[in-house]
Amino acid sequence: MARSDVIFRAGRWNELPRHIILVVFSHLPLRDRFSASLACKLWSSCFNSPVLWKEIIFRLEKAEDAQRCLVSVDKYGGILRNLRIDLNPKDSINCTNASRVLTNLARCKERSLERVSINFTEGNPLFFRGVDILCSLAELFGPPDPKIRFSSFLKVLDLSEMAIAFDDKLINLLSGNHQHLEVMNMQNKSLTCRVTPECMEVFVRKCRKLKVLITFYKCLSEQVLFAMTETGREPMQFLSVLCKMEEKYHRGITNEAWSVIGCKLPDLKVAIHFDYTTDRDQIRKILLPMIPLAELDIRSLSDVHQEVHLAGKYYHNSLESVTISTTHSDQLEESFVYLAAHSTKLRMLHSFCGLHKSTIQSIREFRPELQKYTLQENDTEDCSLPLIFQGRFAQVERMKELGMYG
Amino acid sequence: MPKIKLQSSDGEVFNIEVDVAKQSITIRTMLEDLGMDEDDDEAIPLPNVNSAILGKVLNWCQFHKDDPAPPEDEETTEKRTDDLCGFDIDFLKVDQGTLFELILAANYLDIKGLLDASCKTVANMIKGKTPEEIRKTFNIKNDFTPAEEEQVRKENSWCEEK
Numbered sequence A: 001m002a003r004s005d006v007i008f009r010a011g012r013w014n015e016l017p018r019h020i021i022l023v024v025f026s027h028l029p030l031r032d033r034f035s036a037s038l039a040c041k042l043w044s045s046c047f048n049s050p051v052l053w054k055e056i057i058f059r060l061e062k063a064e065d066a067q068r069c070l071v072s073v074d075k076y077g078g079i080l081r082n083l084r085i086d087l088n089p090k091d092s093i094n095c096t097n098a099s100r101v102l103t104n105l106a107r108c109k110e111r112s113l114e115r116v117s118i119n120f121t122e123g124n125p126l127f128f129r130g131v132d133i134l135c136s137l138a139e140l141f142g143p144p145d146p147k148i149r150f151s152s153f154l155k156v157l158d159l160s161e162m163a164i165a166f167d168d169k170l171i172n173l174l175s176g177n178h179q180h181l182e183v184m185n186m187q188n189k190s191l192t193c194r195v196t197p198e199c200m201e202v203f204v205r206k207c208r209k210l211k212v213l214i215t216f217y218k219c220l221s222e223q224v225l226f227a228m229t230e231t232g233r234e235p236m237q238f239l240s241v242l243c244k245m246e247e248k249y250h251r252g253i254t255n256e257a258w259s260v261i262g263c264k265l266p267d268l269k270v271a272i273h274f275d276y277t278t279d280r281d282q283i284r285k286i287l288l289p290m291i292p293l294a295e296l297d298i299r300s301l302s303d304v305h306q307e308v309h310l311a312g313k314y315y316h317n318s319l320e321s322v323t324i325s326t327t328h329s330d331q332l333e334e335s336f337v338y339l340a341a342h343s344t345k346l347r348m349l350h351s352f353c354g355l356h357k358s359t360i361q362s363i364r365e366f367r368p369e370l371q372k373y374t375l376q377e378n379d380t381e382d383c384s385l386p387l388i389f390q391g392r393f394a395q396v397e398r399m400k401e402l403g404m405y406g
Numbered sequence B: 001m002p003k004i005k006l007q008s009s010d011g012e013v014f015n016i017e018v019d020v021a022k023q024s025i026t027i028r029t030m031l032e033d034l035g036m037d038e039d040d041d042e043a044i045p046l047p048n049v050n051s052a053i054l055g056k057v058l059n060w061c062q063f064h065k066d067d068p069a070p071p072e073d074e075e076t077t078e079k080r081t082d083d084l085c086g087f088d089i090d091f092l093k094v095d096q097g098t099l100f101e102l103i104l105a106a107n108y109l110d111i112k113g114l115l116d117a118s119c120k121t122v123a124n125m126i127k128g129k130t131p132e133e134i135r136k137t138f139n140i141k142n143d144f145t146p147a148e149e150e151q152v153r154k155e156n157s158w159c160e161e162k
Helices: A003-008 A018-026 A030-037 A041-049 A065-076 A092-106 A129-141 A168-179 A198-207 A224-229 A245-249 A256-265 A278-287 A305-313 A330-342 A357-365 A393-401 B025-034 B051-063 B086-091 B096-109 B112-124 B129-136 B146-157
Strands: A055-060 A082-087 A115-120 A156-158 A182-184 A214-218 A238-243 A267-274 A295-298 A319-327 A347-352 A372-374 B004-007 B013-015 B043-047
Touching: A018 A041, A018 B112, A030 A041, A030 A295, A030 B112, A030 B129, A041 B146, A055 A065, A055 A092, A055 B043, A065 B146, A082 A092, A082 A156, A092 A129, A092 A182, A129 A168, A129 B129, A168 A198, A168 B043, A182 A372, A224 A256, A267 A278, A267 B086, A267 B129, A278 A305, A295 A305, A305 A330, A319 A330, A330 A347, A330 A357, B004 B025, B025 B043, B025 B096, B051 B086, B051 B112, B096 B112
Parallel strands: A055 A082, A082 A115, A115 A156, A156 A182, A182 A214, A214 A238, A238 A267, A267 A295, A295 A319, A319 A347, A347 A372, B004 B043
Antiparallel strands: B004 B013
């Protein structure tokens, strides 16, 4: 056989093995899959293969998007494993459509859902309570129609970008019906969270495979932590909490309790975030020495240099990531250097006010292994208030590390 | 560096480092099953791949021999097609007949990295085209009757972004 015949022979693309066509299709967005499905009969038959519909991202930006999403649910709801809904809540029609998608999914004869995440692509309009979305989520997570054969495969629930305040009702439905949950992220941007520690305790007890919990400090109690140490359950790997001013009236967790947790769960890493509403007293009450703290994030309008120093003192054996947004002072610079010098595991350090060149140099010398950092020089005397930081680097990095992201 | 011999369908023998050849799961399995010694002078026959294509495949394997093992098929969000390395992009700038043969070879030899890269290339060739343009690019005969084609179009039209 002459080489030339072989090289220039045209391929018989409509005889390609199915599983290869499926790999090609899996790289195509919907619109191109549609065009490809019309090329020939073989390619068309691949279009409906369940393999391609295990993961769907529903984008709801305008009213017309609904139809496409609802048809997808009708056809593939039963085999869908990864569900992501991105919606723009500014237009109420998108919220209504998101509810319809969730409700239709809840009514599918079969369920294969393993991962669910709902993301608001923009900020909420005024007076938005998201009642319809909460209702359809309740239907999705609630016990199904007795006629439907149902066992939950739900492993990951990420509602961090869904800025709706939820309460015990939703969590109780999860505790009752989705005990295989491994990752729960409820730390969203809503102004308040009405989930009680008692409800959280039941949730942790029932979901014995839970290894990542991202929530609010006010939802925790010592009982919740002790529930994590029960024998025979999957050990908790990552616990992240956001502290807000309302924590003032919260019972809090004692140093002794943290000590017990640290002993019983030696691999546990804790992340604590303080937002701008917290004050220094509160920070000091919460930051106790026995916390196995891996991540610290403080946003404050007052001067927290003492708290930064404290963190270096208490957590130098465990700290991996530190993000501080506060007013500038020379003592803050000293605290940063102290923190960097002693925290051998530190890999991320973000300071939102500028620092002196010498401080930055010292930090880099002490911690050459720093992977991600924001350490900018400050030339001017007057240090303007730090920019409000959007997004959560540390959390995303952590989730990637645990294989839970994307 | 131990080497083995591979023989293409048209009789050409390639002498190649074991590490390079083992990127093909098929070859790796054959070596284990046949209990072959690195000193063996026997060539492994590959009746499904001709010399031109086998040569190219081995060239790819040589370049990628130090790559980390590809991850187990994870459910990833919206698979990307724009992350091919420079070598792969150039390597796959071939006529579609050769591309077709490379895909079949990568499939037969079970070389995930090459199969993935070629499928991404094909996907890139499909993106943005109408069905008729796709048929032209890939020399596909339209085996639909007009009625059948209309039926499929209607059934799947919900995908079309308005």
